Amino acid sequence: MYEGLTSVGAVRRLWSGETELYRQHLLRLDAESRRNRFGGAVSDEFIQRYAEPAALDGAVIYGFFVDGVLRGAAELRPLAPAGEAEAALSVEREWQSRGVGTALLERVLLVARNRQIKHLHMICLAENRRVQQLARKFDAELTFQSGSVVADVIAARPTPVSLMRELVADSADLAIAMLDVPSQLAKRLDHTKRPPESPQPDHERLMLVDNWR
Numbered sequence: 512m513y514e515g516l517t518s519v520g521a522v523r524r525l526w527s528g529e530t531e532l533y534r535q536h537l538l539r540l541d542a543e544s545r546r547n548r549f550g551g552a553v554s555d556e557f558i559q560r561y562a563e564p565a566a567l568d569g570a571v572i573y574g575f576f577v578d579g580v581l582r583g584a585a586e587l588r589p590l591a592p593a594g595e596a597e598a599a600l601s602v603e604r605e606w607q608s609r610g611v612g613t614a615l616l617e618r619v620l621l622v623a624r625n626r627q628i629k630h631l632h633m634i635c636l637a638e639n640r641r642v643q644q645l646a647r648k649f650d651a652e653l654t655f656q657s658g659s660v661v662a663d664v665i666a667a668r669p670t671p672v673s674l675m676r677e678l679v680a681d682s683a684d685l686a687i688a689m690l691d692v693p694s695q696l697a698k699r700l701d702h703t704k705r706p707p708e709s710p711q712p713d714h715e716r717l718m719l720v721d722n723w724r
Contacts, residue, residue: 520577520606522614524681525584527564533572534562536581540601547639548601550659573618575602575611582606585615587622587631594629598664600642612645618680620649624666625677633662 525533537548537558545553553561560566575583583602590596598619602611623631633651635642637658646653646662654661667673 520575520582520611522573522575522611522618523683524618524685525572525574525581526685530562530564530567532574532581533567533584534558536574536584536603537562537601539603544601544604547636547642548599550634550636571619571622573615573622575606575615577606583611583615585612585619587619589626589628590632594627595632596623596626596628596630597632597634598623599633600645607641612641613648616645616649620664620666621673621677621680625669625674627669628666631664631666633664635660635662 537545538555540548542552545558549557569589571587573585574581583600583606585598585600588597588599598616600612600615602615620631633642633646637655637660639660643653643660643662646664649664651662651664654663
């Protein structure tokens with residue numbers, strides 16, 4: 512469903528050592544987008560702690576990359592009850608309503624299926640209509656609870672074909688990630704060589720905004 516995105520970006524898995532890319536993506540979220548992503552207002556410090564490698568242990572993350580920059584992400588976290596997991600997504604403003612959320616959720620559902628996760632939960636605020644629309648694309652059952660909505664997606668059973676699909680996709684993802692390493696290093700080196708910018712008045716600061724839908 513997301514082949515049209517391949518001309519401008521790519522969806523792939525994030526690997527160990529790429530948590531900084533995820534952290535920077537989350538830090539680019541504006542106040543409203545952060546509230547939608549985390550279900551409430553959160554600070555930069557919260558995101559710094561949230562995206563620490565130790566805190567993400569056990570999570571599976573897929574990202575949407577444009578020119579080596581992570582512009583959208585889907586995170587899958589297994590829950591204590593066997594066969595259940597929680598998914599959360601974030602997509603930056605420029606890439607909303609272009610199928611990115613759908614593409615990311617498709618990959619997450621494939622992983623959930625192959626890990627025999629029967630119930631995938633997505634929690635959002637009641638006013639977040641877009642996530643509810645996205646969940647309905649995958650036949651989710653929506654339940655309203657105290658100002659929030661819980662979307663319960665039933666994943667299909669794993670098959671040899673689904674297992675092979677994930678294996679092939681992850682192999683390609685790893686190869687792409689290896690090719691991205693030089694460009695990422697070059698960007699970091701270029702950033703360190705730039706002279707420090709003079710502070711701007713508060714009213715002239717620009718805020719990058721996003722949302723995952």
